[in-house]
Amino acid sequence: MKSTSNISIWLIEDNATFRRTIARTIAKQPGFSCDGDFGRAEDALAALKTQAKPAIILLDVGLPGMSGIEAIPQLRALAPDTAMLILTVFEDEEKIVAAICAGASGYLLKTAPAEELIRAMRDVLAGCAPMNGRIARRVLEMFSKLSPRRNDYHLTEREKAVLQQMTEGFIKKEIADHLALSVHTVDTHLRNIYAKLQVNTRTGAVSKALKEGLV
Amino acid sequence: MKSTSNISIWLIEDNATFRRTIARTIAKQPGFSCDGDFGRAEDALAALKTQAKPAIILLDVGLPGMSGIEAIPQLRALAPDTAMLILTVFEDEEKIVAAICAGASGYLLKTAPAEELIRAMRDVLAGCAPMNGRIARRVLEMFSKLSPRRNDYHLTEREKAVLQQMTEGFIKKEIADHLALSVHTVDTHLRNIYAKLQVNTRTGAVSKALKEGLV
């Protein structure tokens, strides 16, 4: 336990020179303290098991051994409330997006001036995610791809209701009861759904419905 | 068809005064032209069916009738390449996140100065998404919630394989053939899966498997 008011930062970066530069920048900043610096993600993981969790971990993507991106889920498992900020030399979109998927809280360019580094750290503690527009766009695109409602199988309202009930795991009889129908009617709807979705089993229909967000 | 080089903007905003203000701001900007302004999303949808698609649509969330968020998917269906920028009075996170899921390209505060509006429009055309840190954080959180939902039901490898086959829509016999097992064995695995997942139907198992990313 350092000073009660200090925000604890850890740093994972293989370049020792750069690591020291950053560490000094942080230490100079009132309210922040750099309590740990590591050249490998493995070392930080080991340290997390014994030491107090930091508020923020600054994490290089290009590390020897375990990459920064691989490390994120494991770090997060040990320190669920710690913000993970990615440090990158340049804007490698693929990697940054991967890091975001892995659970990063934002990212910083290594070329960013000290003030920006500090501001980003304050931002992330305040609940904001440092992220530039290009990355943001990529993330948004992933979202709209992730919820692809564009495939329209022209299911009627009733058919959608039946399909929805199916995804809940109900059998025909239960669906019939819930929708106040006879099993025969449910059966007909089911067959129409099969035809429209081009499947021939309940599981196939449920799978397609969930994967394509039809419910 | 206006000037060939002008970027076409549409505006959907129910407050007529504010709408005119924005329209004038856009019109004054060299390279931009406000080719359509609507008080209701329905009107814009109708116009999209007959007129040339704009490059950008500025869209208020709080509209009478169809809300801006509801409108996005329909607008996008008619104009897949148009960027949708959300206009909000204040930072209503829930709505903005909903808009992003619906396919918005970014968002702007109505209180933002004209320069910021113009810059955001240029940004979005350049492939960047205007989005502030707080929203970005929300989006990141949704991502990390969405991907590592690794509830462990202690399924064995064989059970996972069977479950996977089920999500493909295969019946027991087919699964047995694909995994070179007897139907009886598949049946036993299936029953164990049901027990572990606490379901009693194939659809329930498939649903749980897909929703929780077990496959």
Added chain:
DNA sequence: ACGTCCATCACGCATTCGCGGGATGATGCG
């Protein structure tokens, strides 16, 4: 007024499924 789509209900039959039993060998662990 006519056709089309939809929701609703019905019967019959072969297949599949859910689930109750029980059994064997392989493997890992204390």
Added chain:
DNA sequence: CGCATCATCCCGCGAATGCGTGATGGACGT
């Protein structure tokens, strides 16, 4: 060496399902 777990296999029964076929009434557009 027991003990537990897992993967594999088997039987049988009643229920649920898939699918062909058919019918009725309402809504909607033209």
